[in-house]
Amino acid sequence: MDPKEDYRIQSFDPETQALLKTALKEPGSVNLEKVSNIIVDQSLKDQVFSKEAGRICYTIVQTEAKQSNGNVFRRCLLNRLQQEFMVREETRARSVQEWVCFVTFICNIFDYLKVNNRPMVALVHPVYDCLLRLAQPDALMSEEEVDCLVLQLHRIGDQLEKVNSPRMDELFFLLRDGFLLHKGLSSMAHLLLLEVLEFRAGGWRLSSTAHNYYYSELAD
């Protein structure tokens, strides 16, 4: 099991990679606040990393809990996430890519960092807020954002609905409206939205016929 492969830390410089590897094995021996900042900073820049950063976070949290019954890392991570969440509108105005990375990252954390096998309560509303933002008309204009939105729904849609169904309804009202009424949507955006509408309607699964329709001609 190569940590580089599993945790996608190839993009870090060697010194940081070493730090992360140590954090994975002996979290008590490193500055966890620093580690959490490194991870968050990178997630906001690196799309590949942001998609799977939850894994490395999960491992560090588990290891710290096991070794010292501590949750310093989790606390630092969550509070840093909260700070980024508070300024998300500014982030989006400055760089759509960074905003998309942030959403990907927070959803990944939601997916991986569970408490007693349940999603963390503190993250439920913020995640919804982010997705609802992506479903706004201005965001639907950008394929990058639409793509991010449907990706997150594929990954965590069912979990999100389980913990708060009314807000998922709220989100899908927006998506339907966007699909039907938005004049400026690209055909790709239309396709992505239609697929996710069908996906949810099918209980977060795509029927085989729908799958053929959407994916038989798309490259993986």
Add this chain to the structure above:
Amino acid sequence: MSCRHRNGRLNAKSSGDENRNHVPSPWSQCRKRGADGHLRAKRETGSCNEKQHRRNESADRHSDIRHANFTTPESEGPVSRCGRQVDWGSQVENDELTRDVHRDMHRYRRRILAAEFTQRERMTSSESSRESPIPTGGEMETDEAVLLRRQKQINYGKNTLAYDRYMKEVPKHLRQSGLHPKTPNKFKKYSRRSWDQQIKLWKVKLHAWDPPTLEGQEKDLNDIEELELDDVMDIELDFPTLPDSQSRSACTTRSITSLEDDDCSSTPNKVMKTEPSLEPHTA
């Protein structure tokens, strides 16, 4: 989730009902803080419309800062009672603590009931079944706020180097009652003072295992036994097997479980002597 729902209903009400009487919304009464995280000013039951207006205002700002006291579908009440903890780290910790406490409570109840059943089977008809009273229902501490507070206090004691060293040095099966520090049982009814005192004494004892500057004390307290109450399955319900301590404990109060048998019956240790006097206190 429910926070948003209530906002929606309140908004609808305020816009539609000018003649609303001055009954303040019960929901706004129990929230120390507005949705923006700031402490509410103490208001008299004055204008209800003013409150509604403020609610609407804070609802608009709502999306920026999460309110700390959501009642989620899974929880049985507000997850965090203290409005101060708006940060996600604390929210998650409190949620985790609450779930752990509830889980512990269920396990404890089951074990008590199972042990009670076993005990009754073993008792002969000549012995009074009231000799070893077991707390069920009303005799067990079930107030969530109390349990959370107690668990936090226990956690402070356990997150110490001393506790780590103690755990490593004295395996559970080698612990002896009376001398080894014993985690107070959060499920028993005690007064606040009594409980705080037990915690204090427990932590004092744990200091014996502080890292090397306190070498002298360690030898004395090596044989003290401790019960791990965060893993409730380890609680020693030993009344079926220790008849002598069992009968002694029966002399104190009905609400004592055999968990405290060892404390009040056998210890010669000066510190431990205070515990029996604490036992009869009820919450």
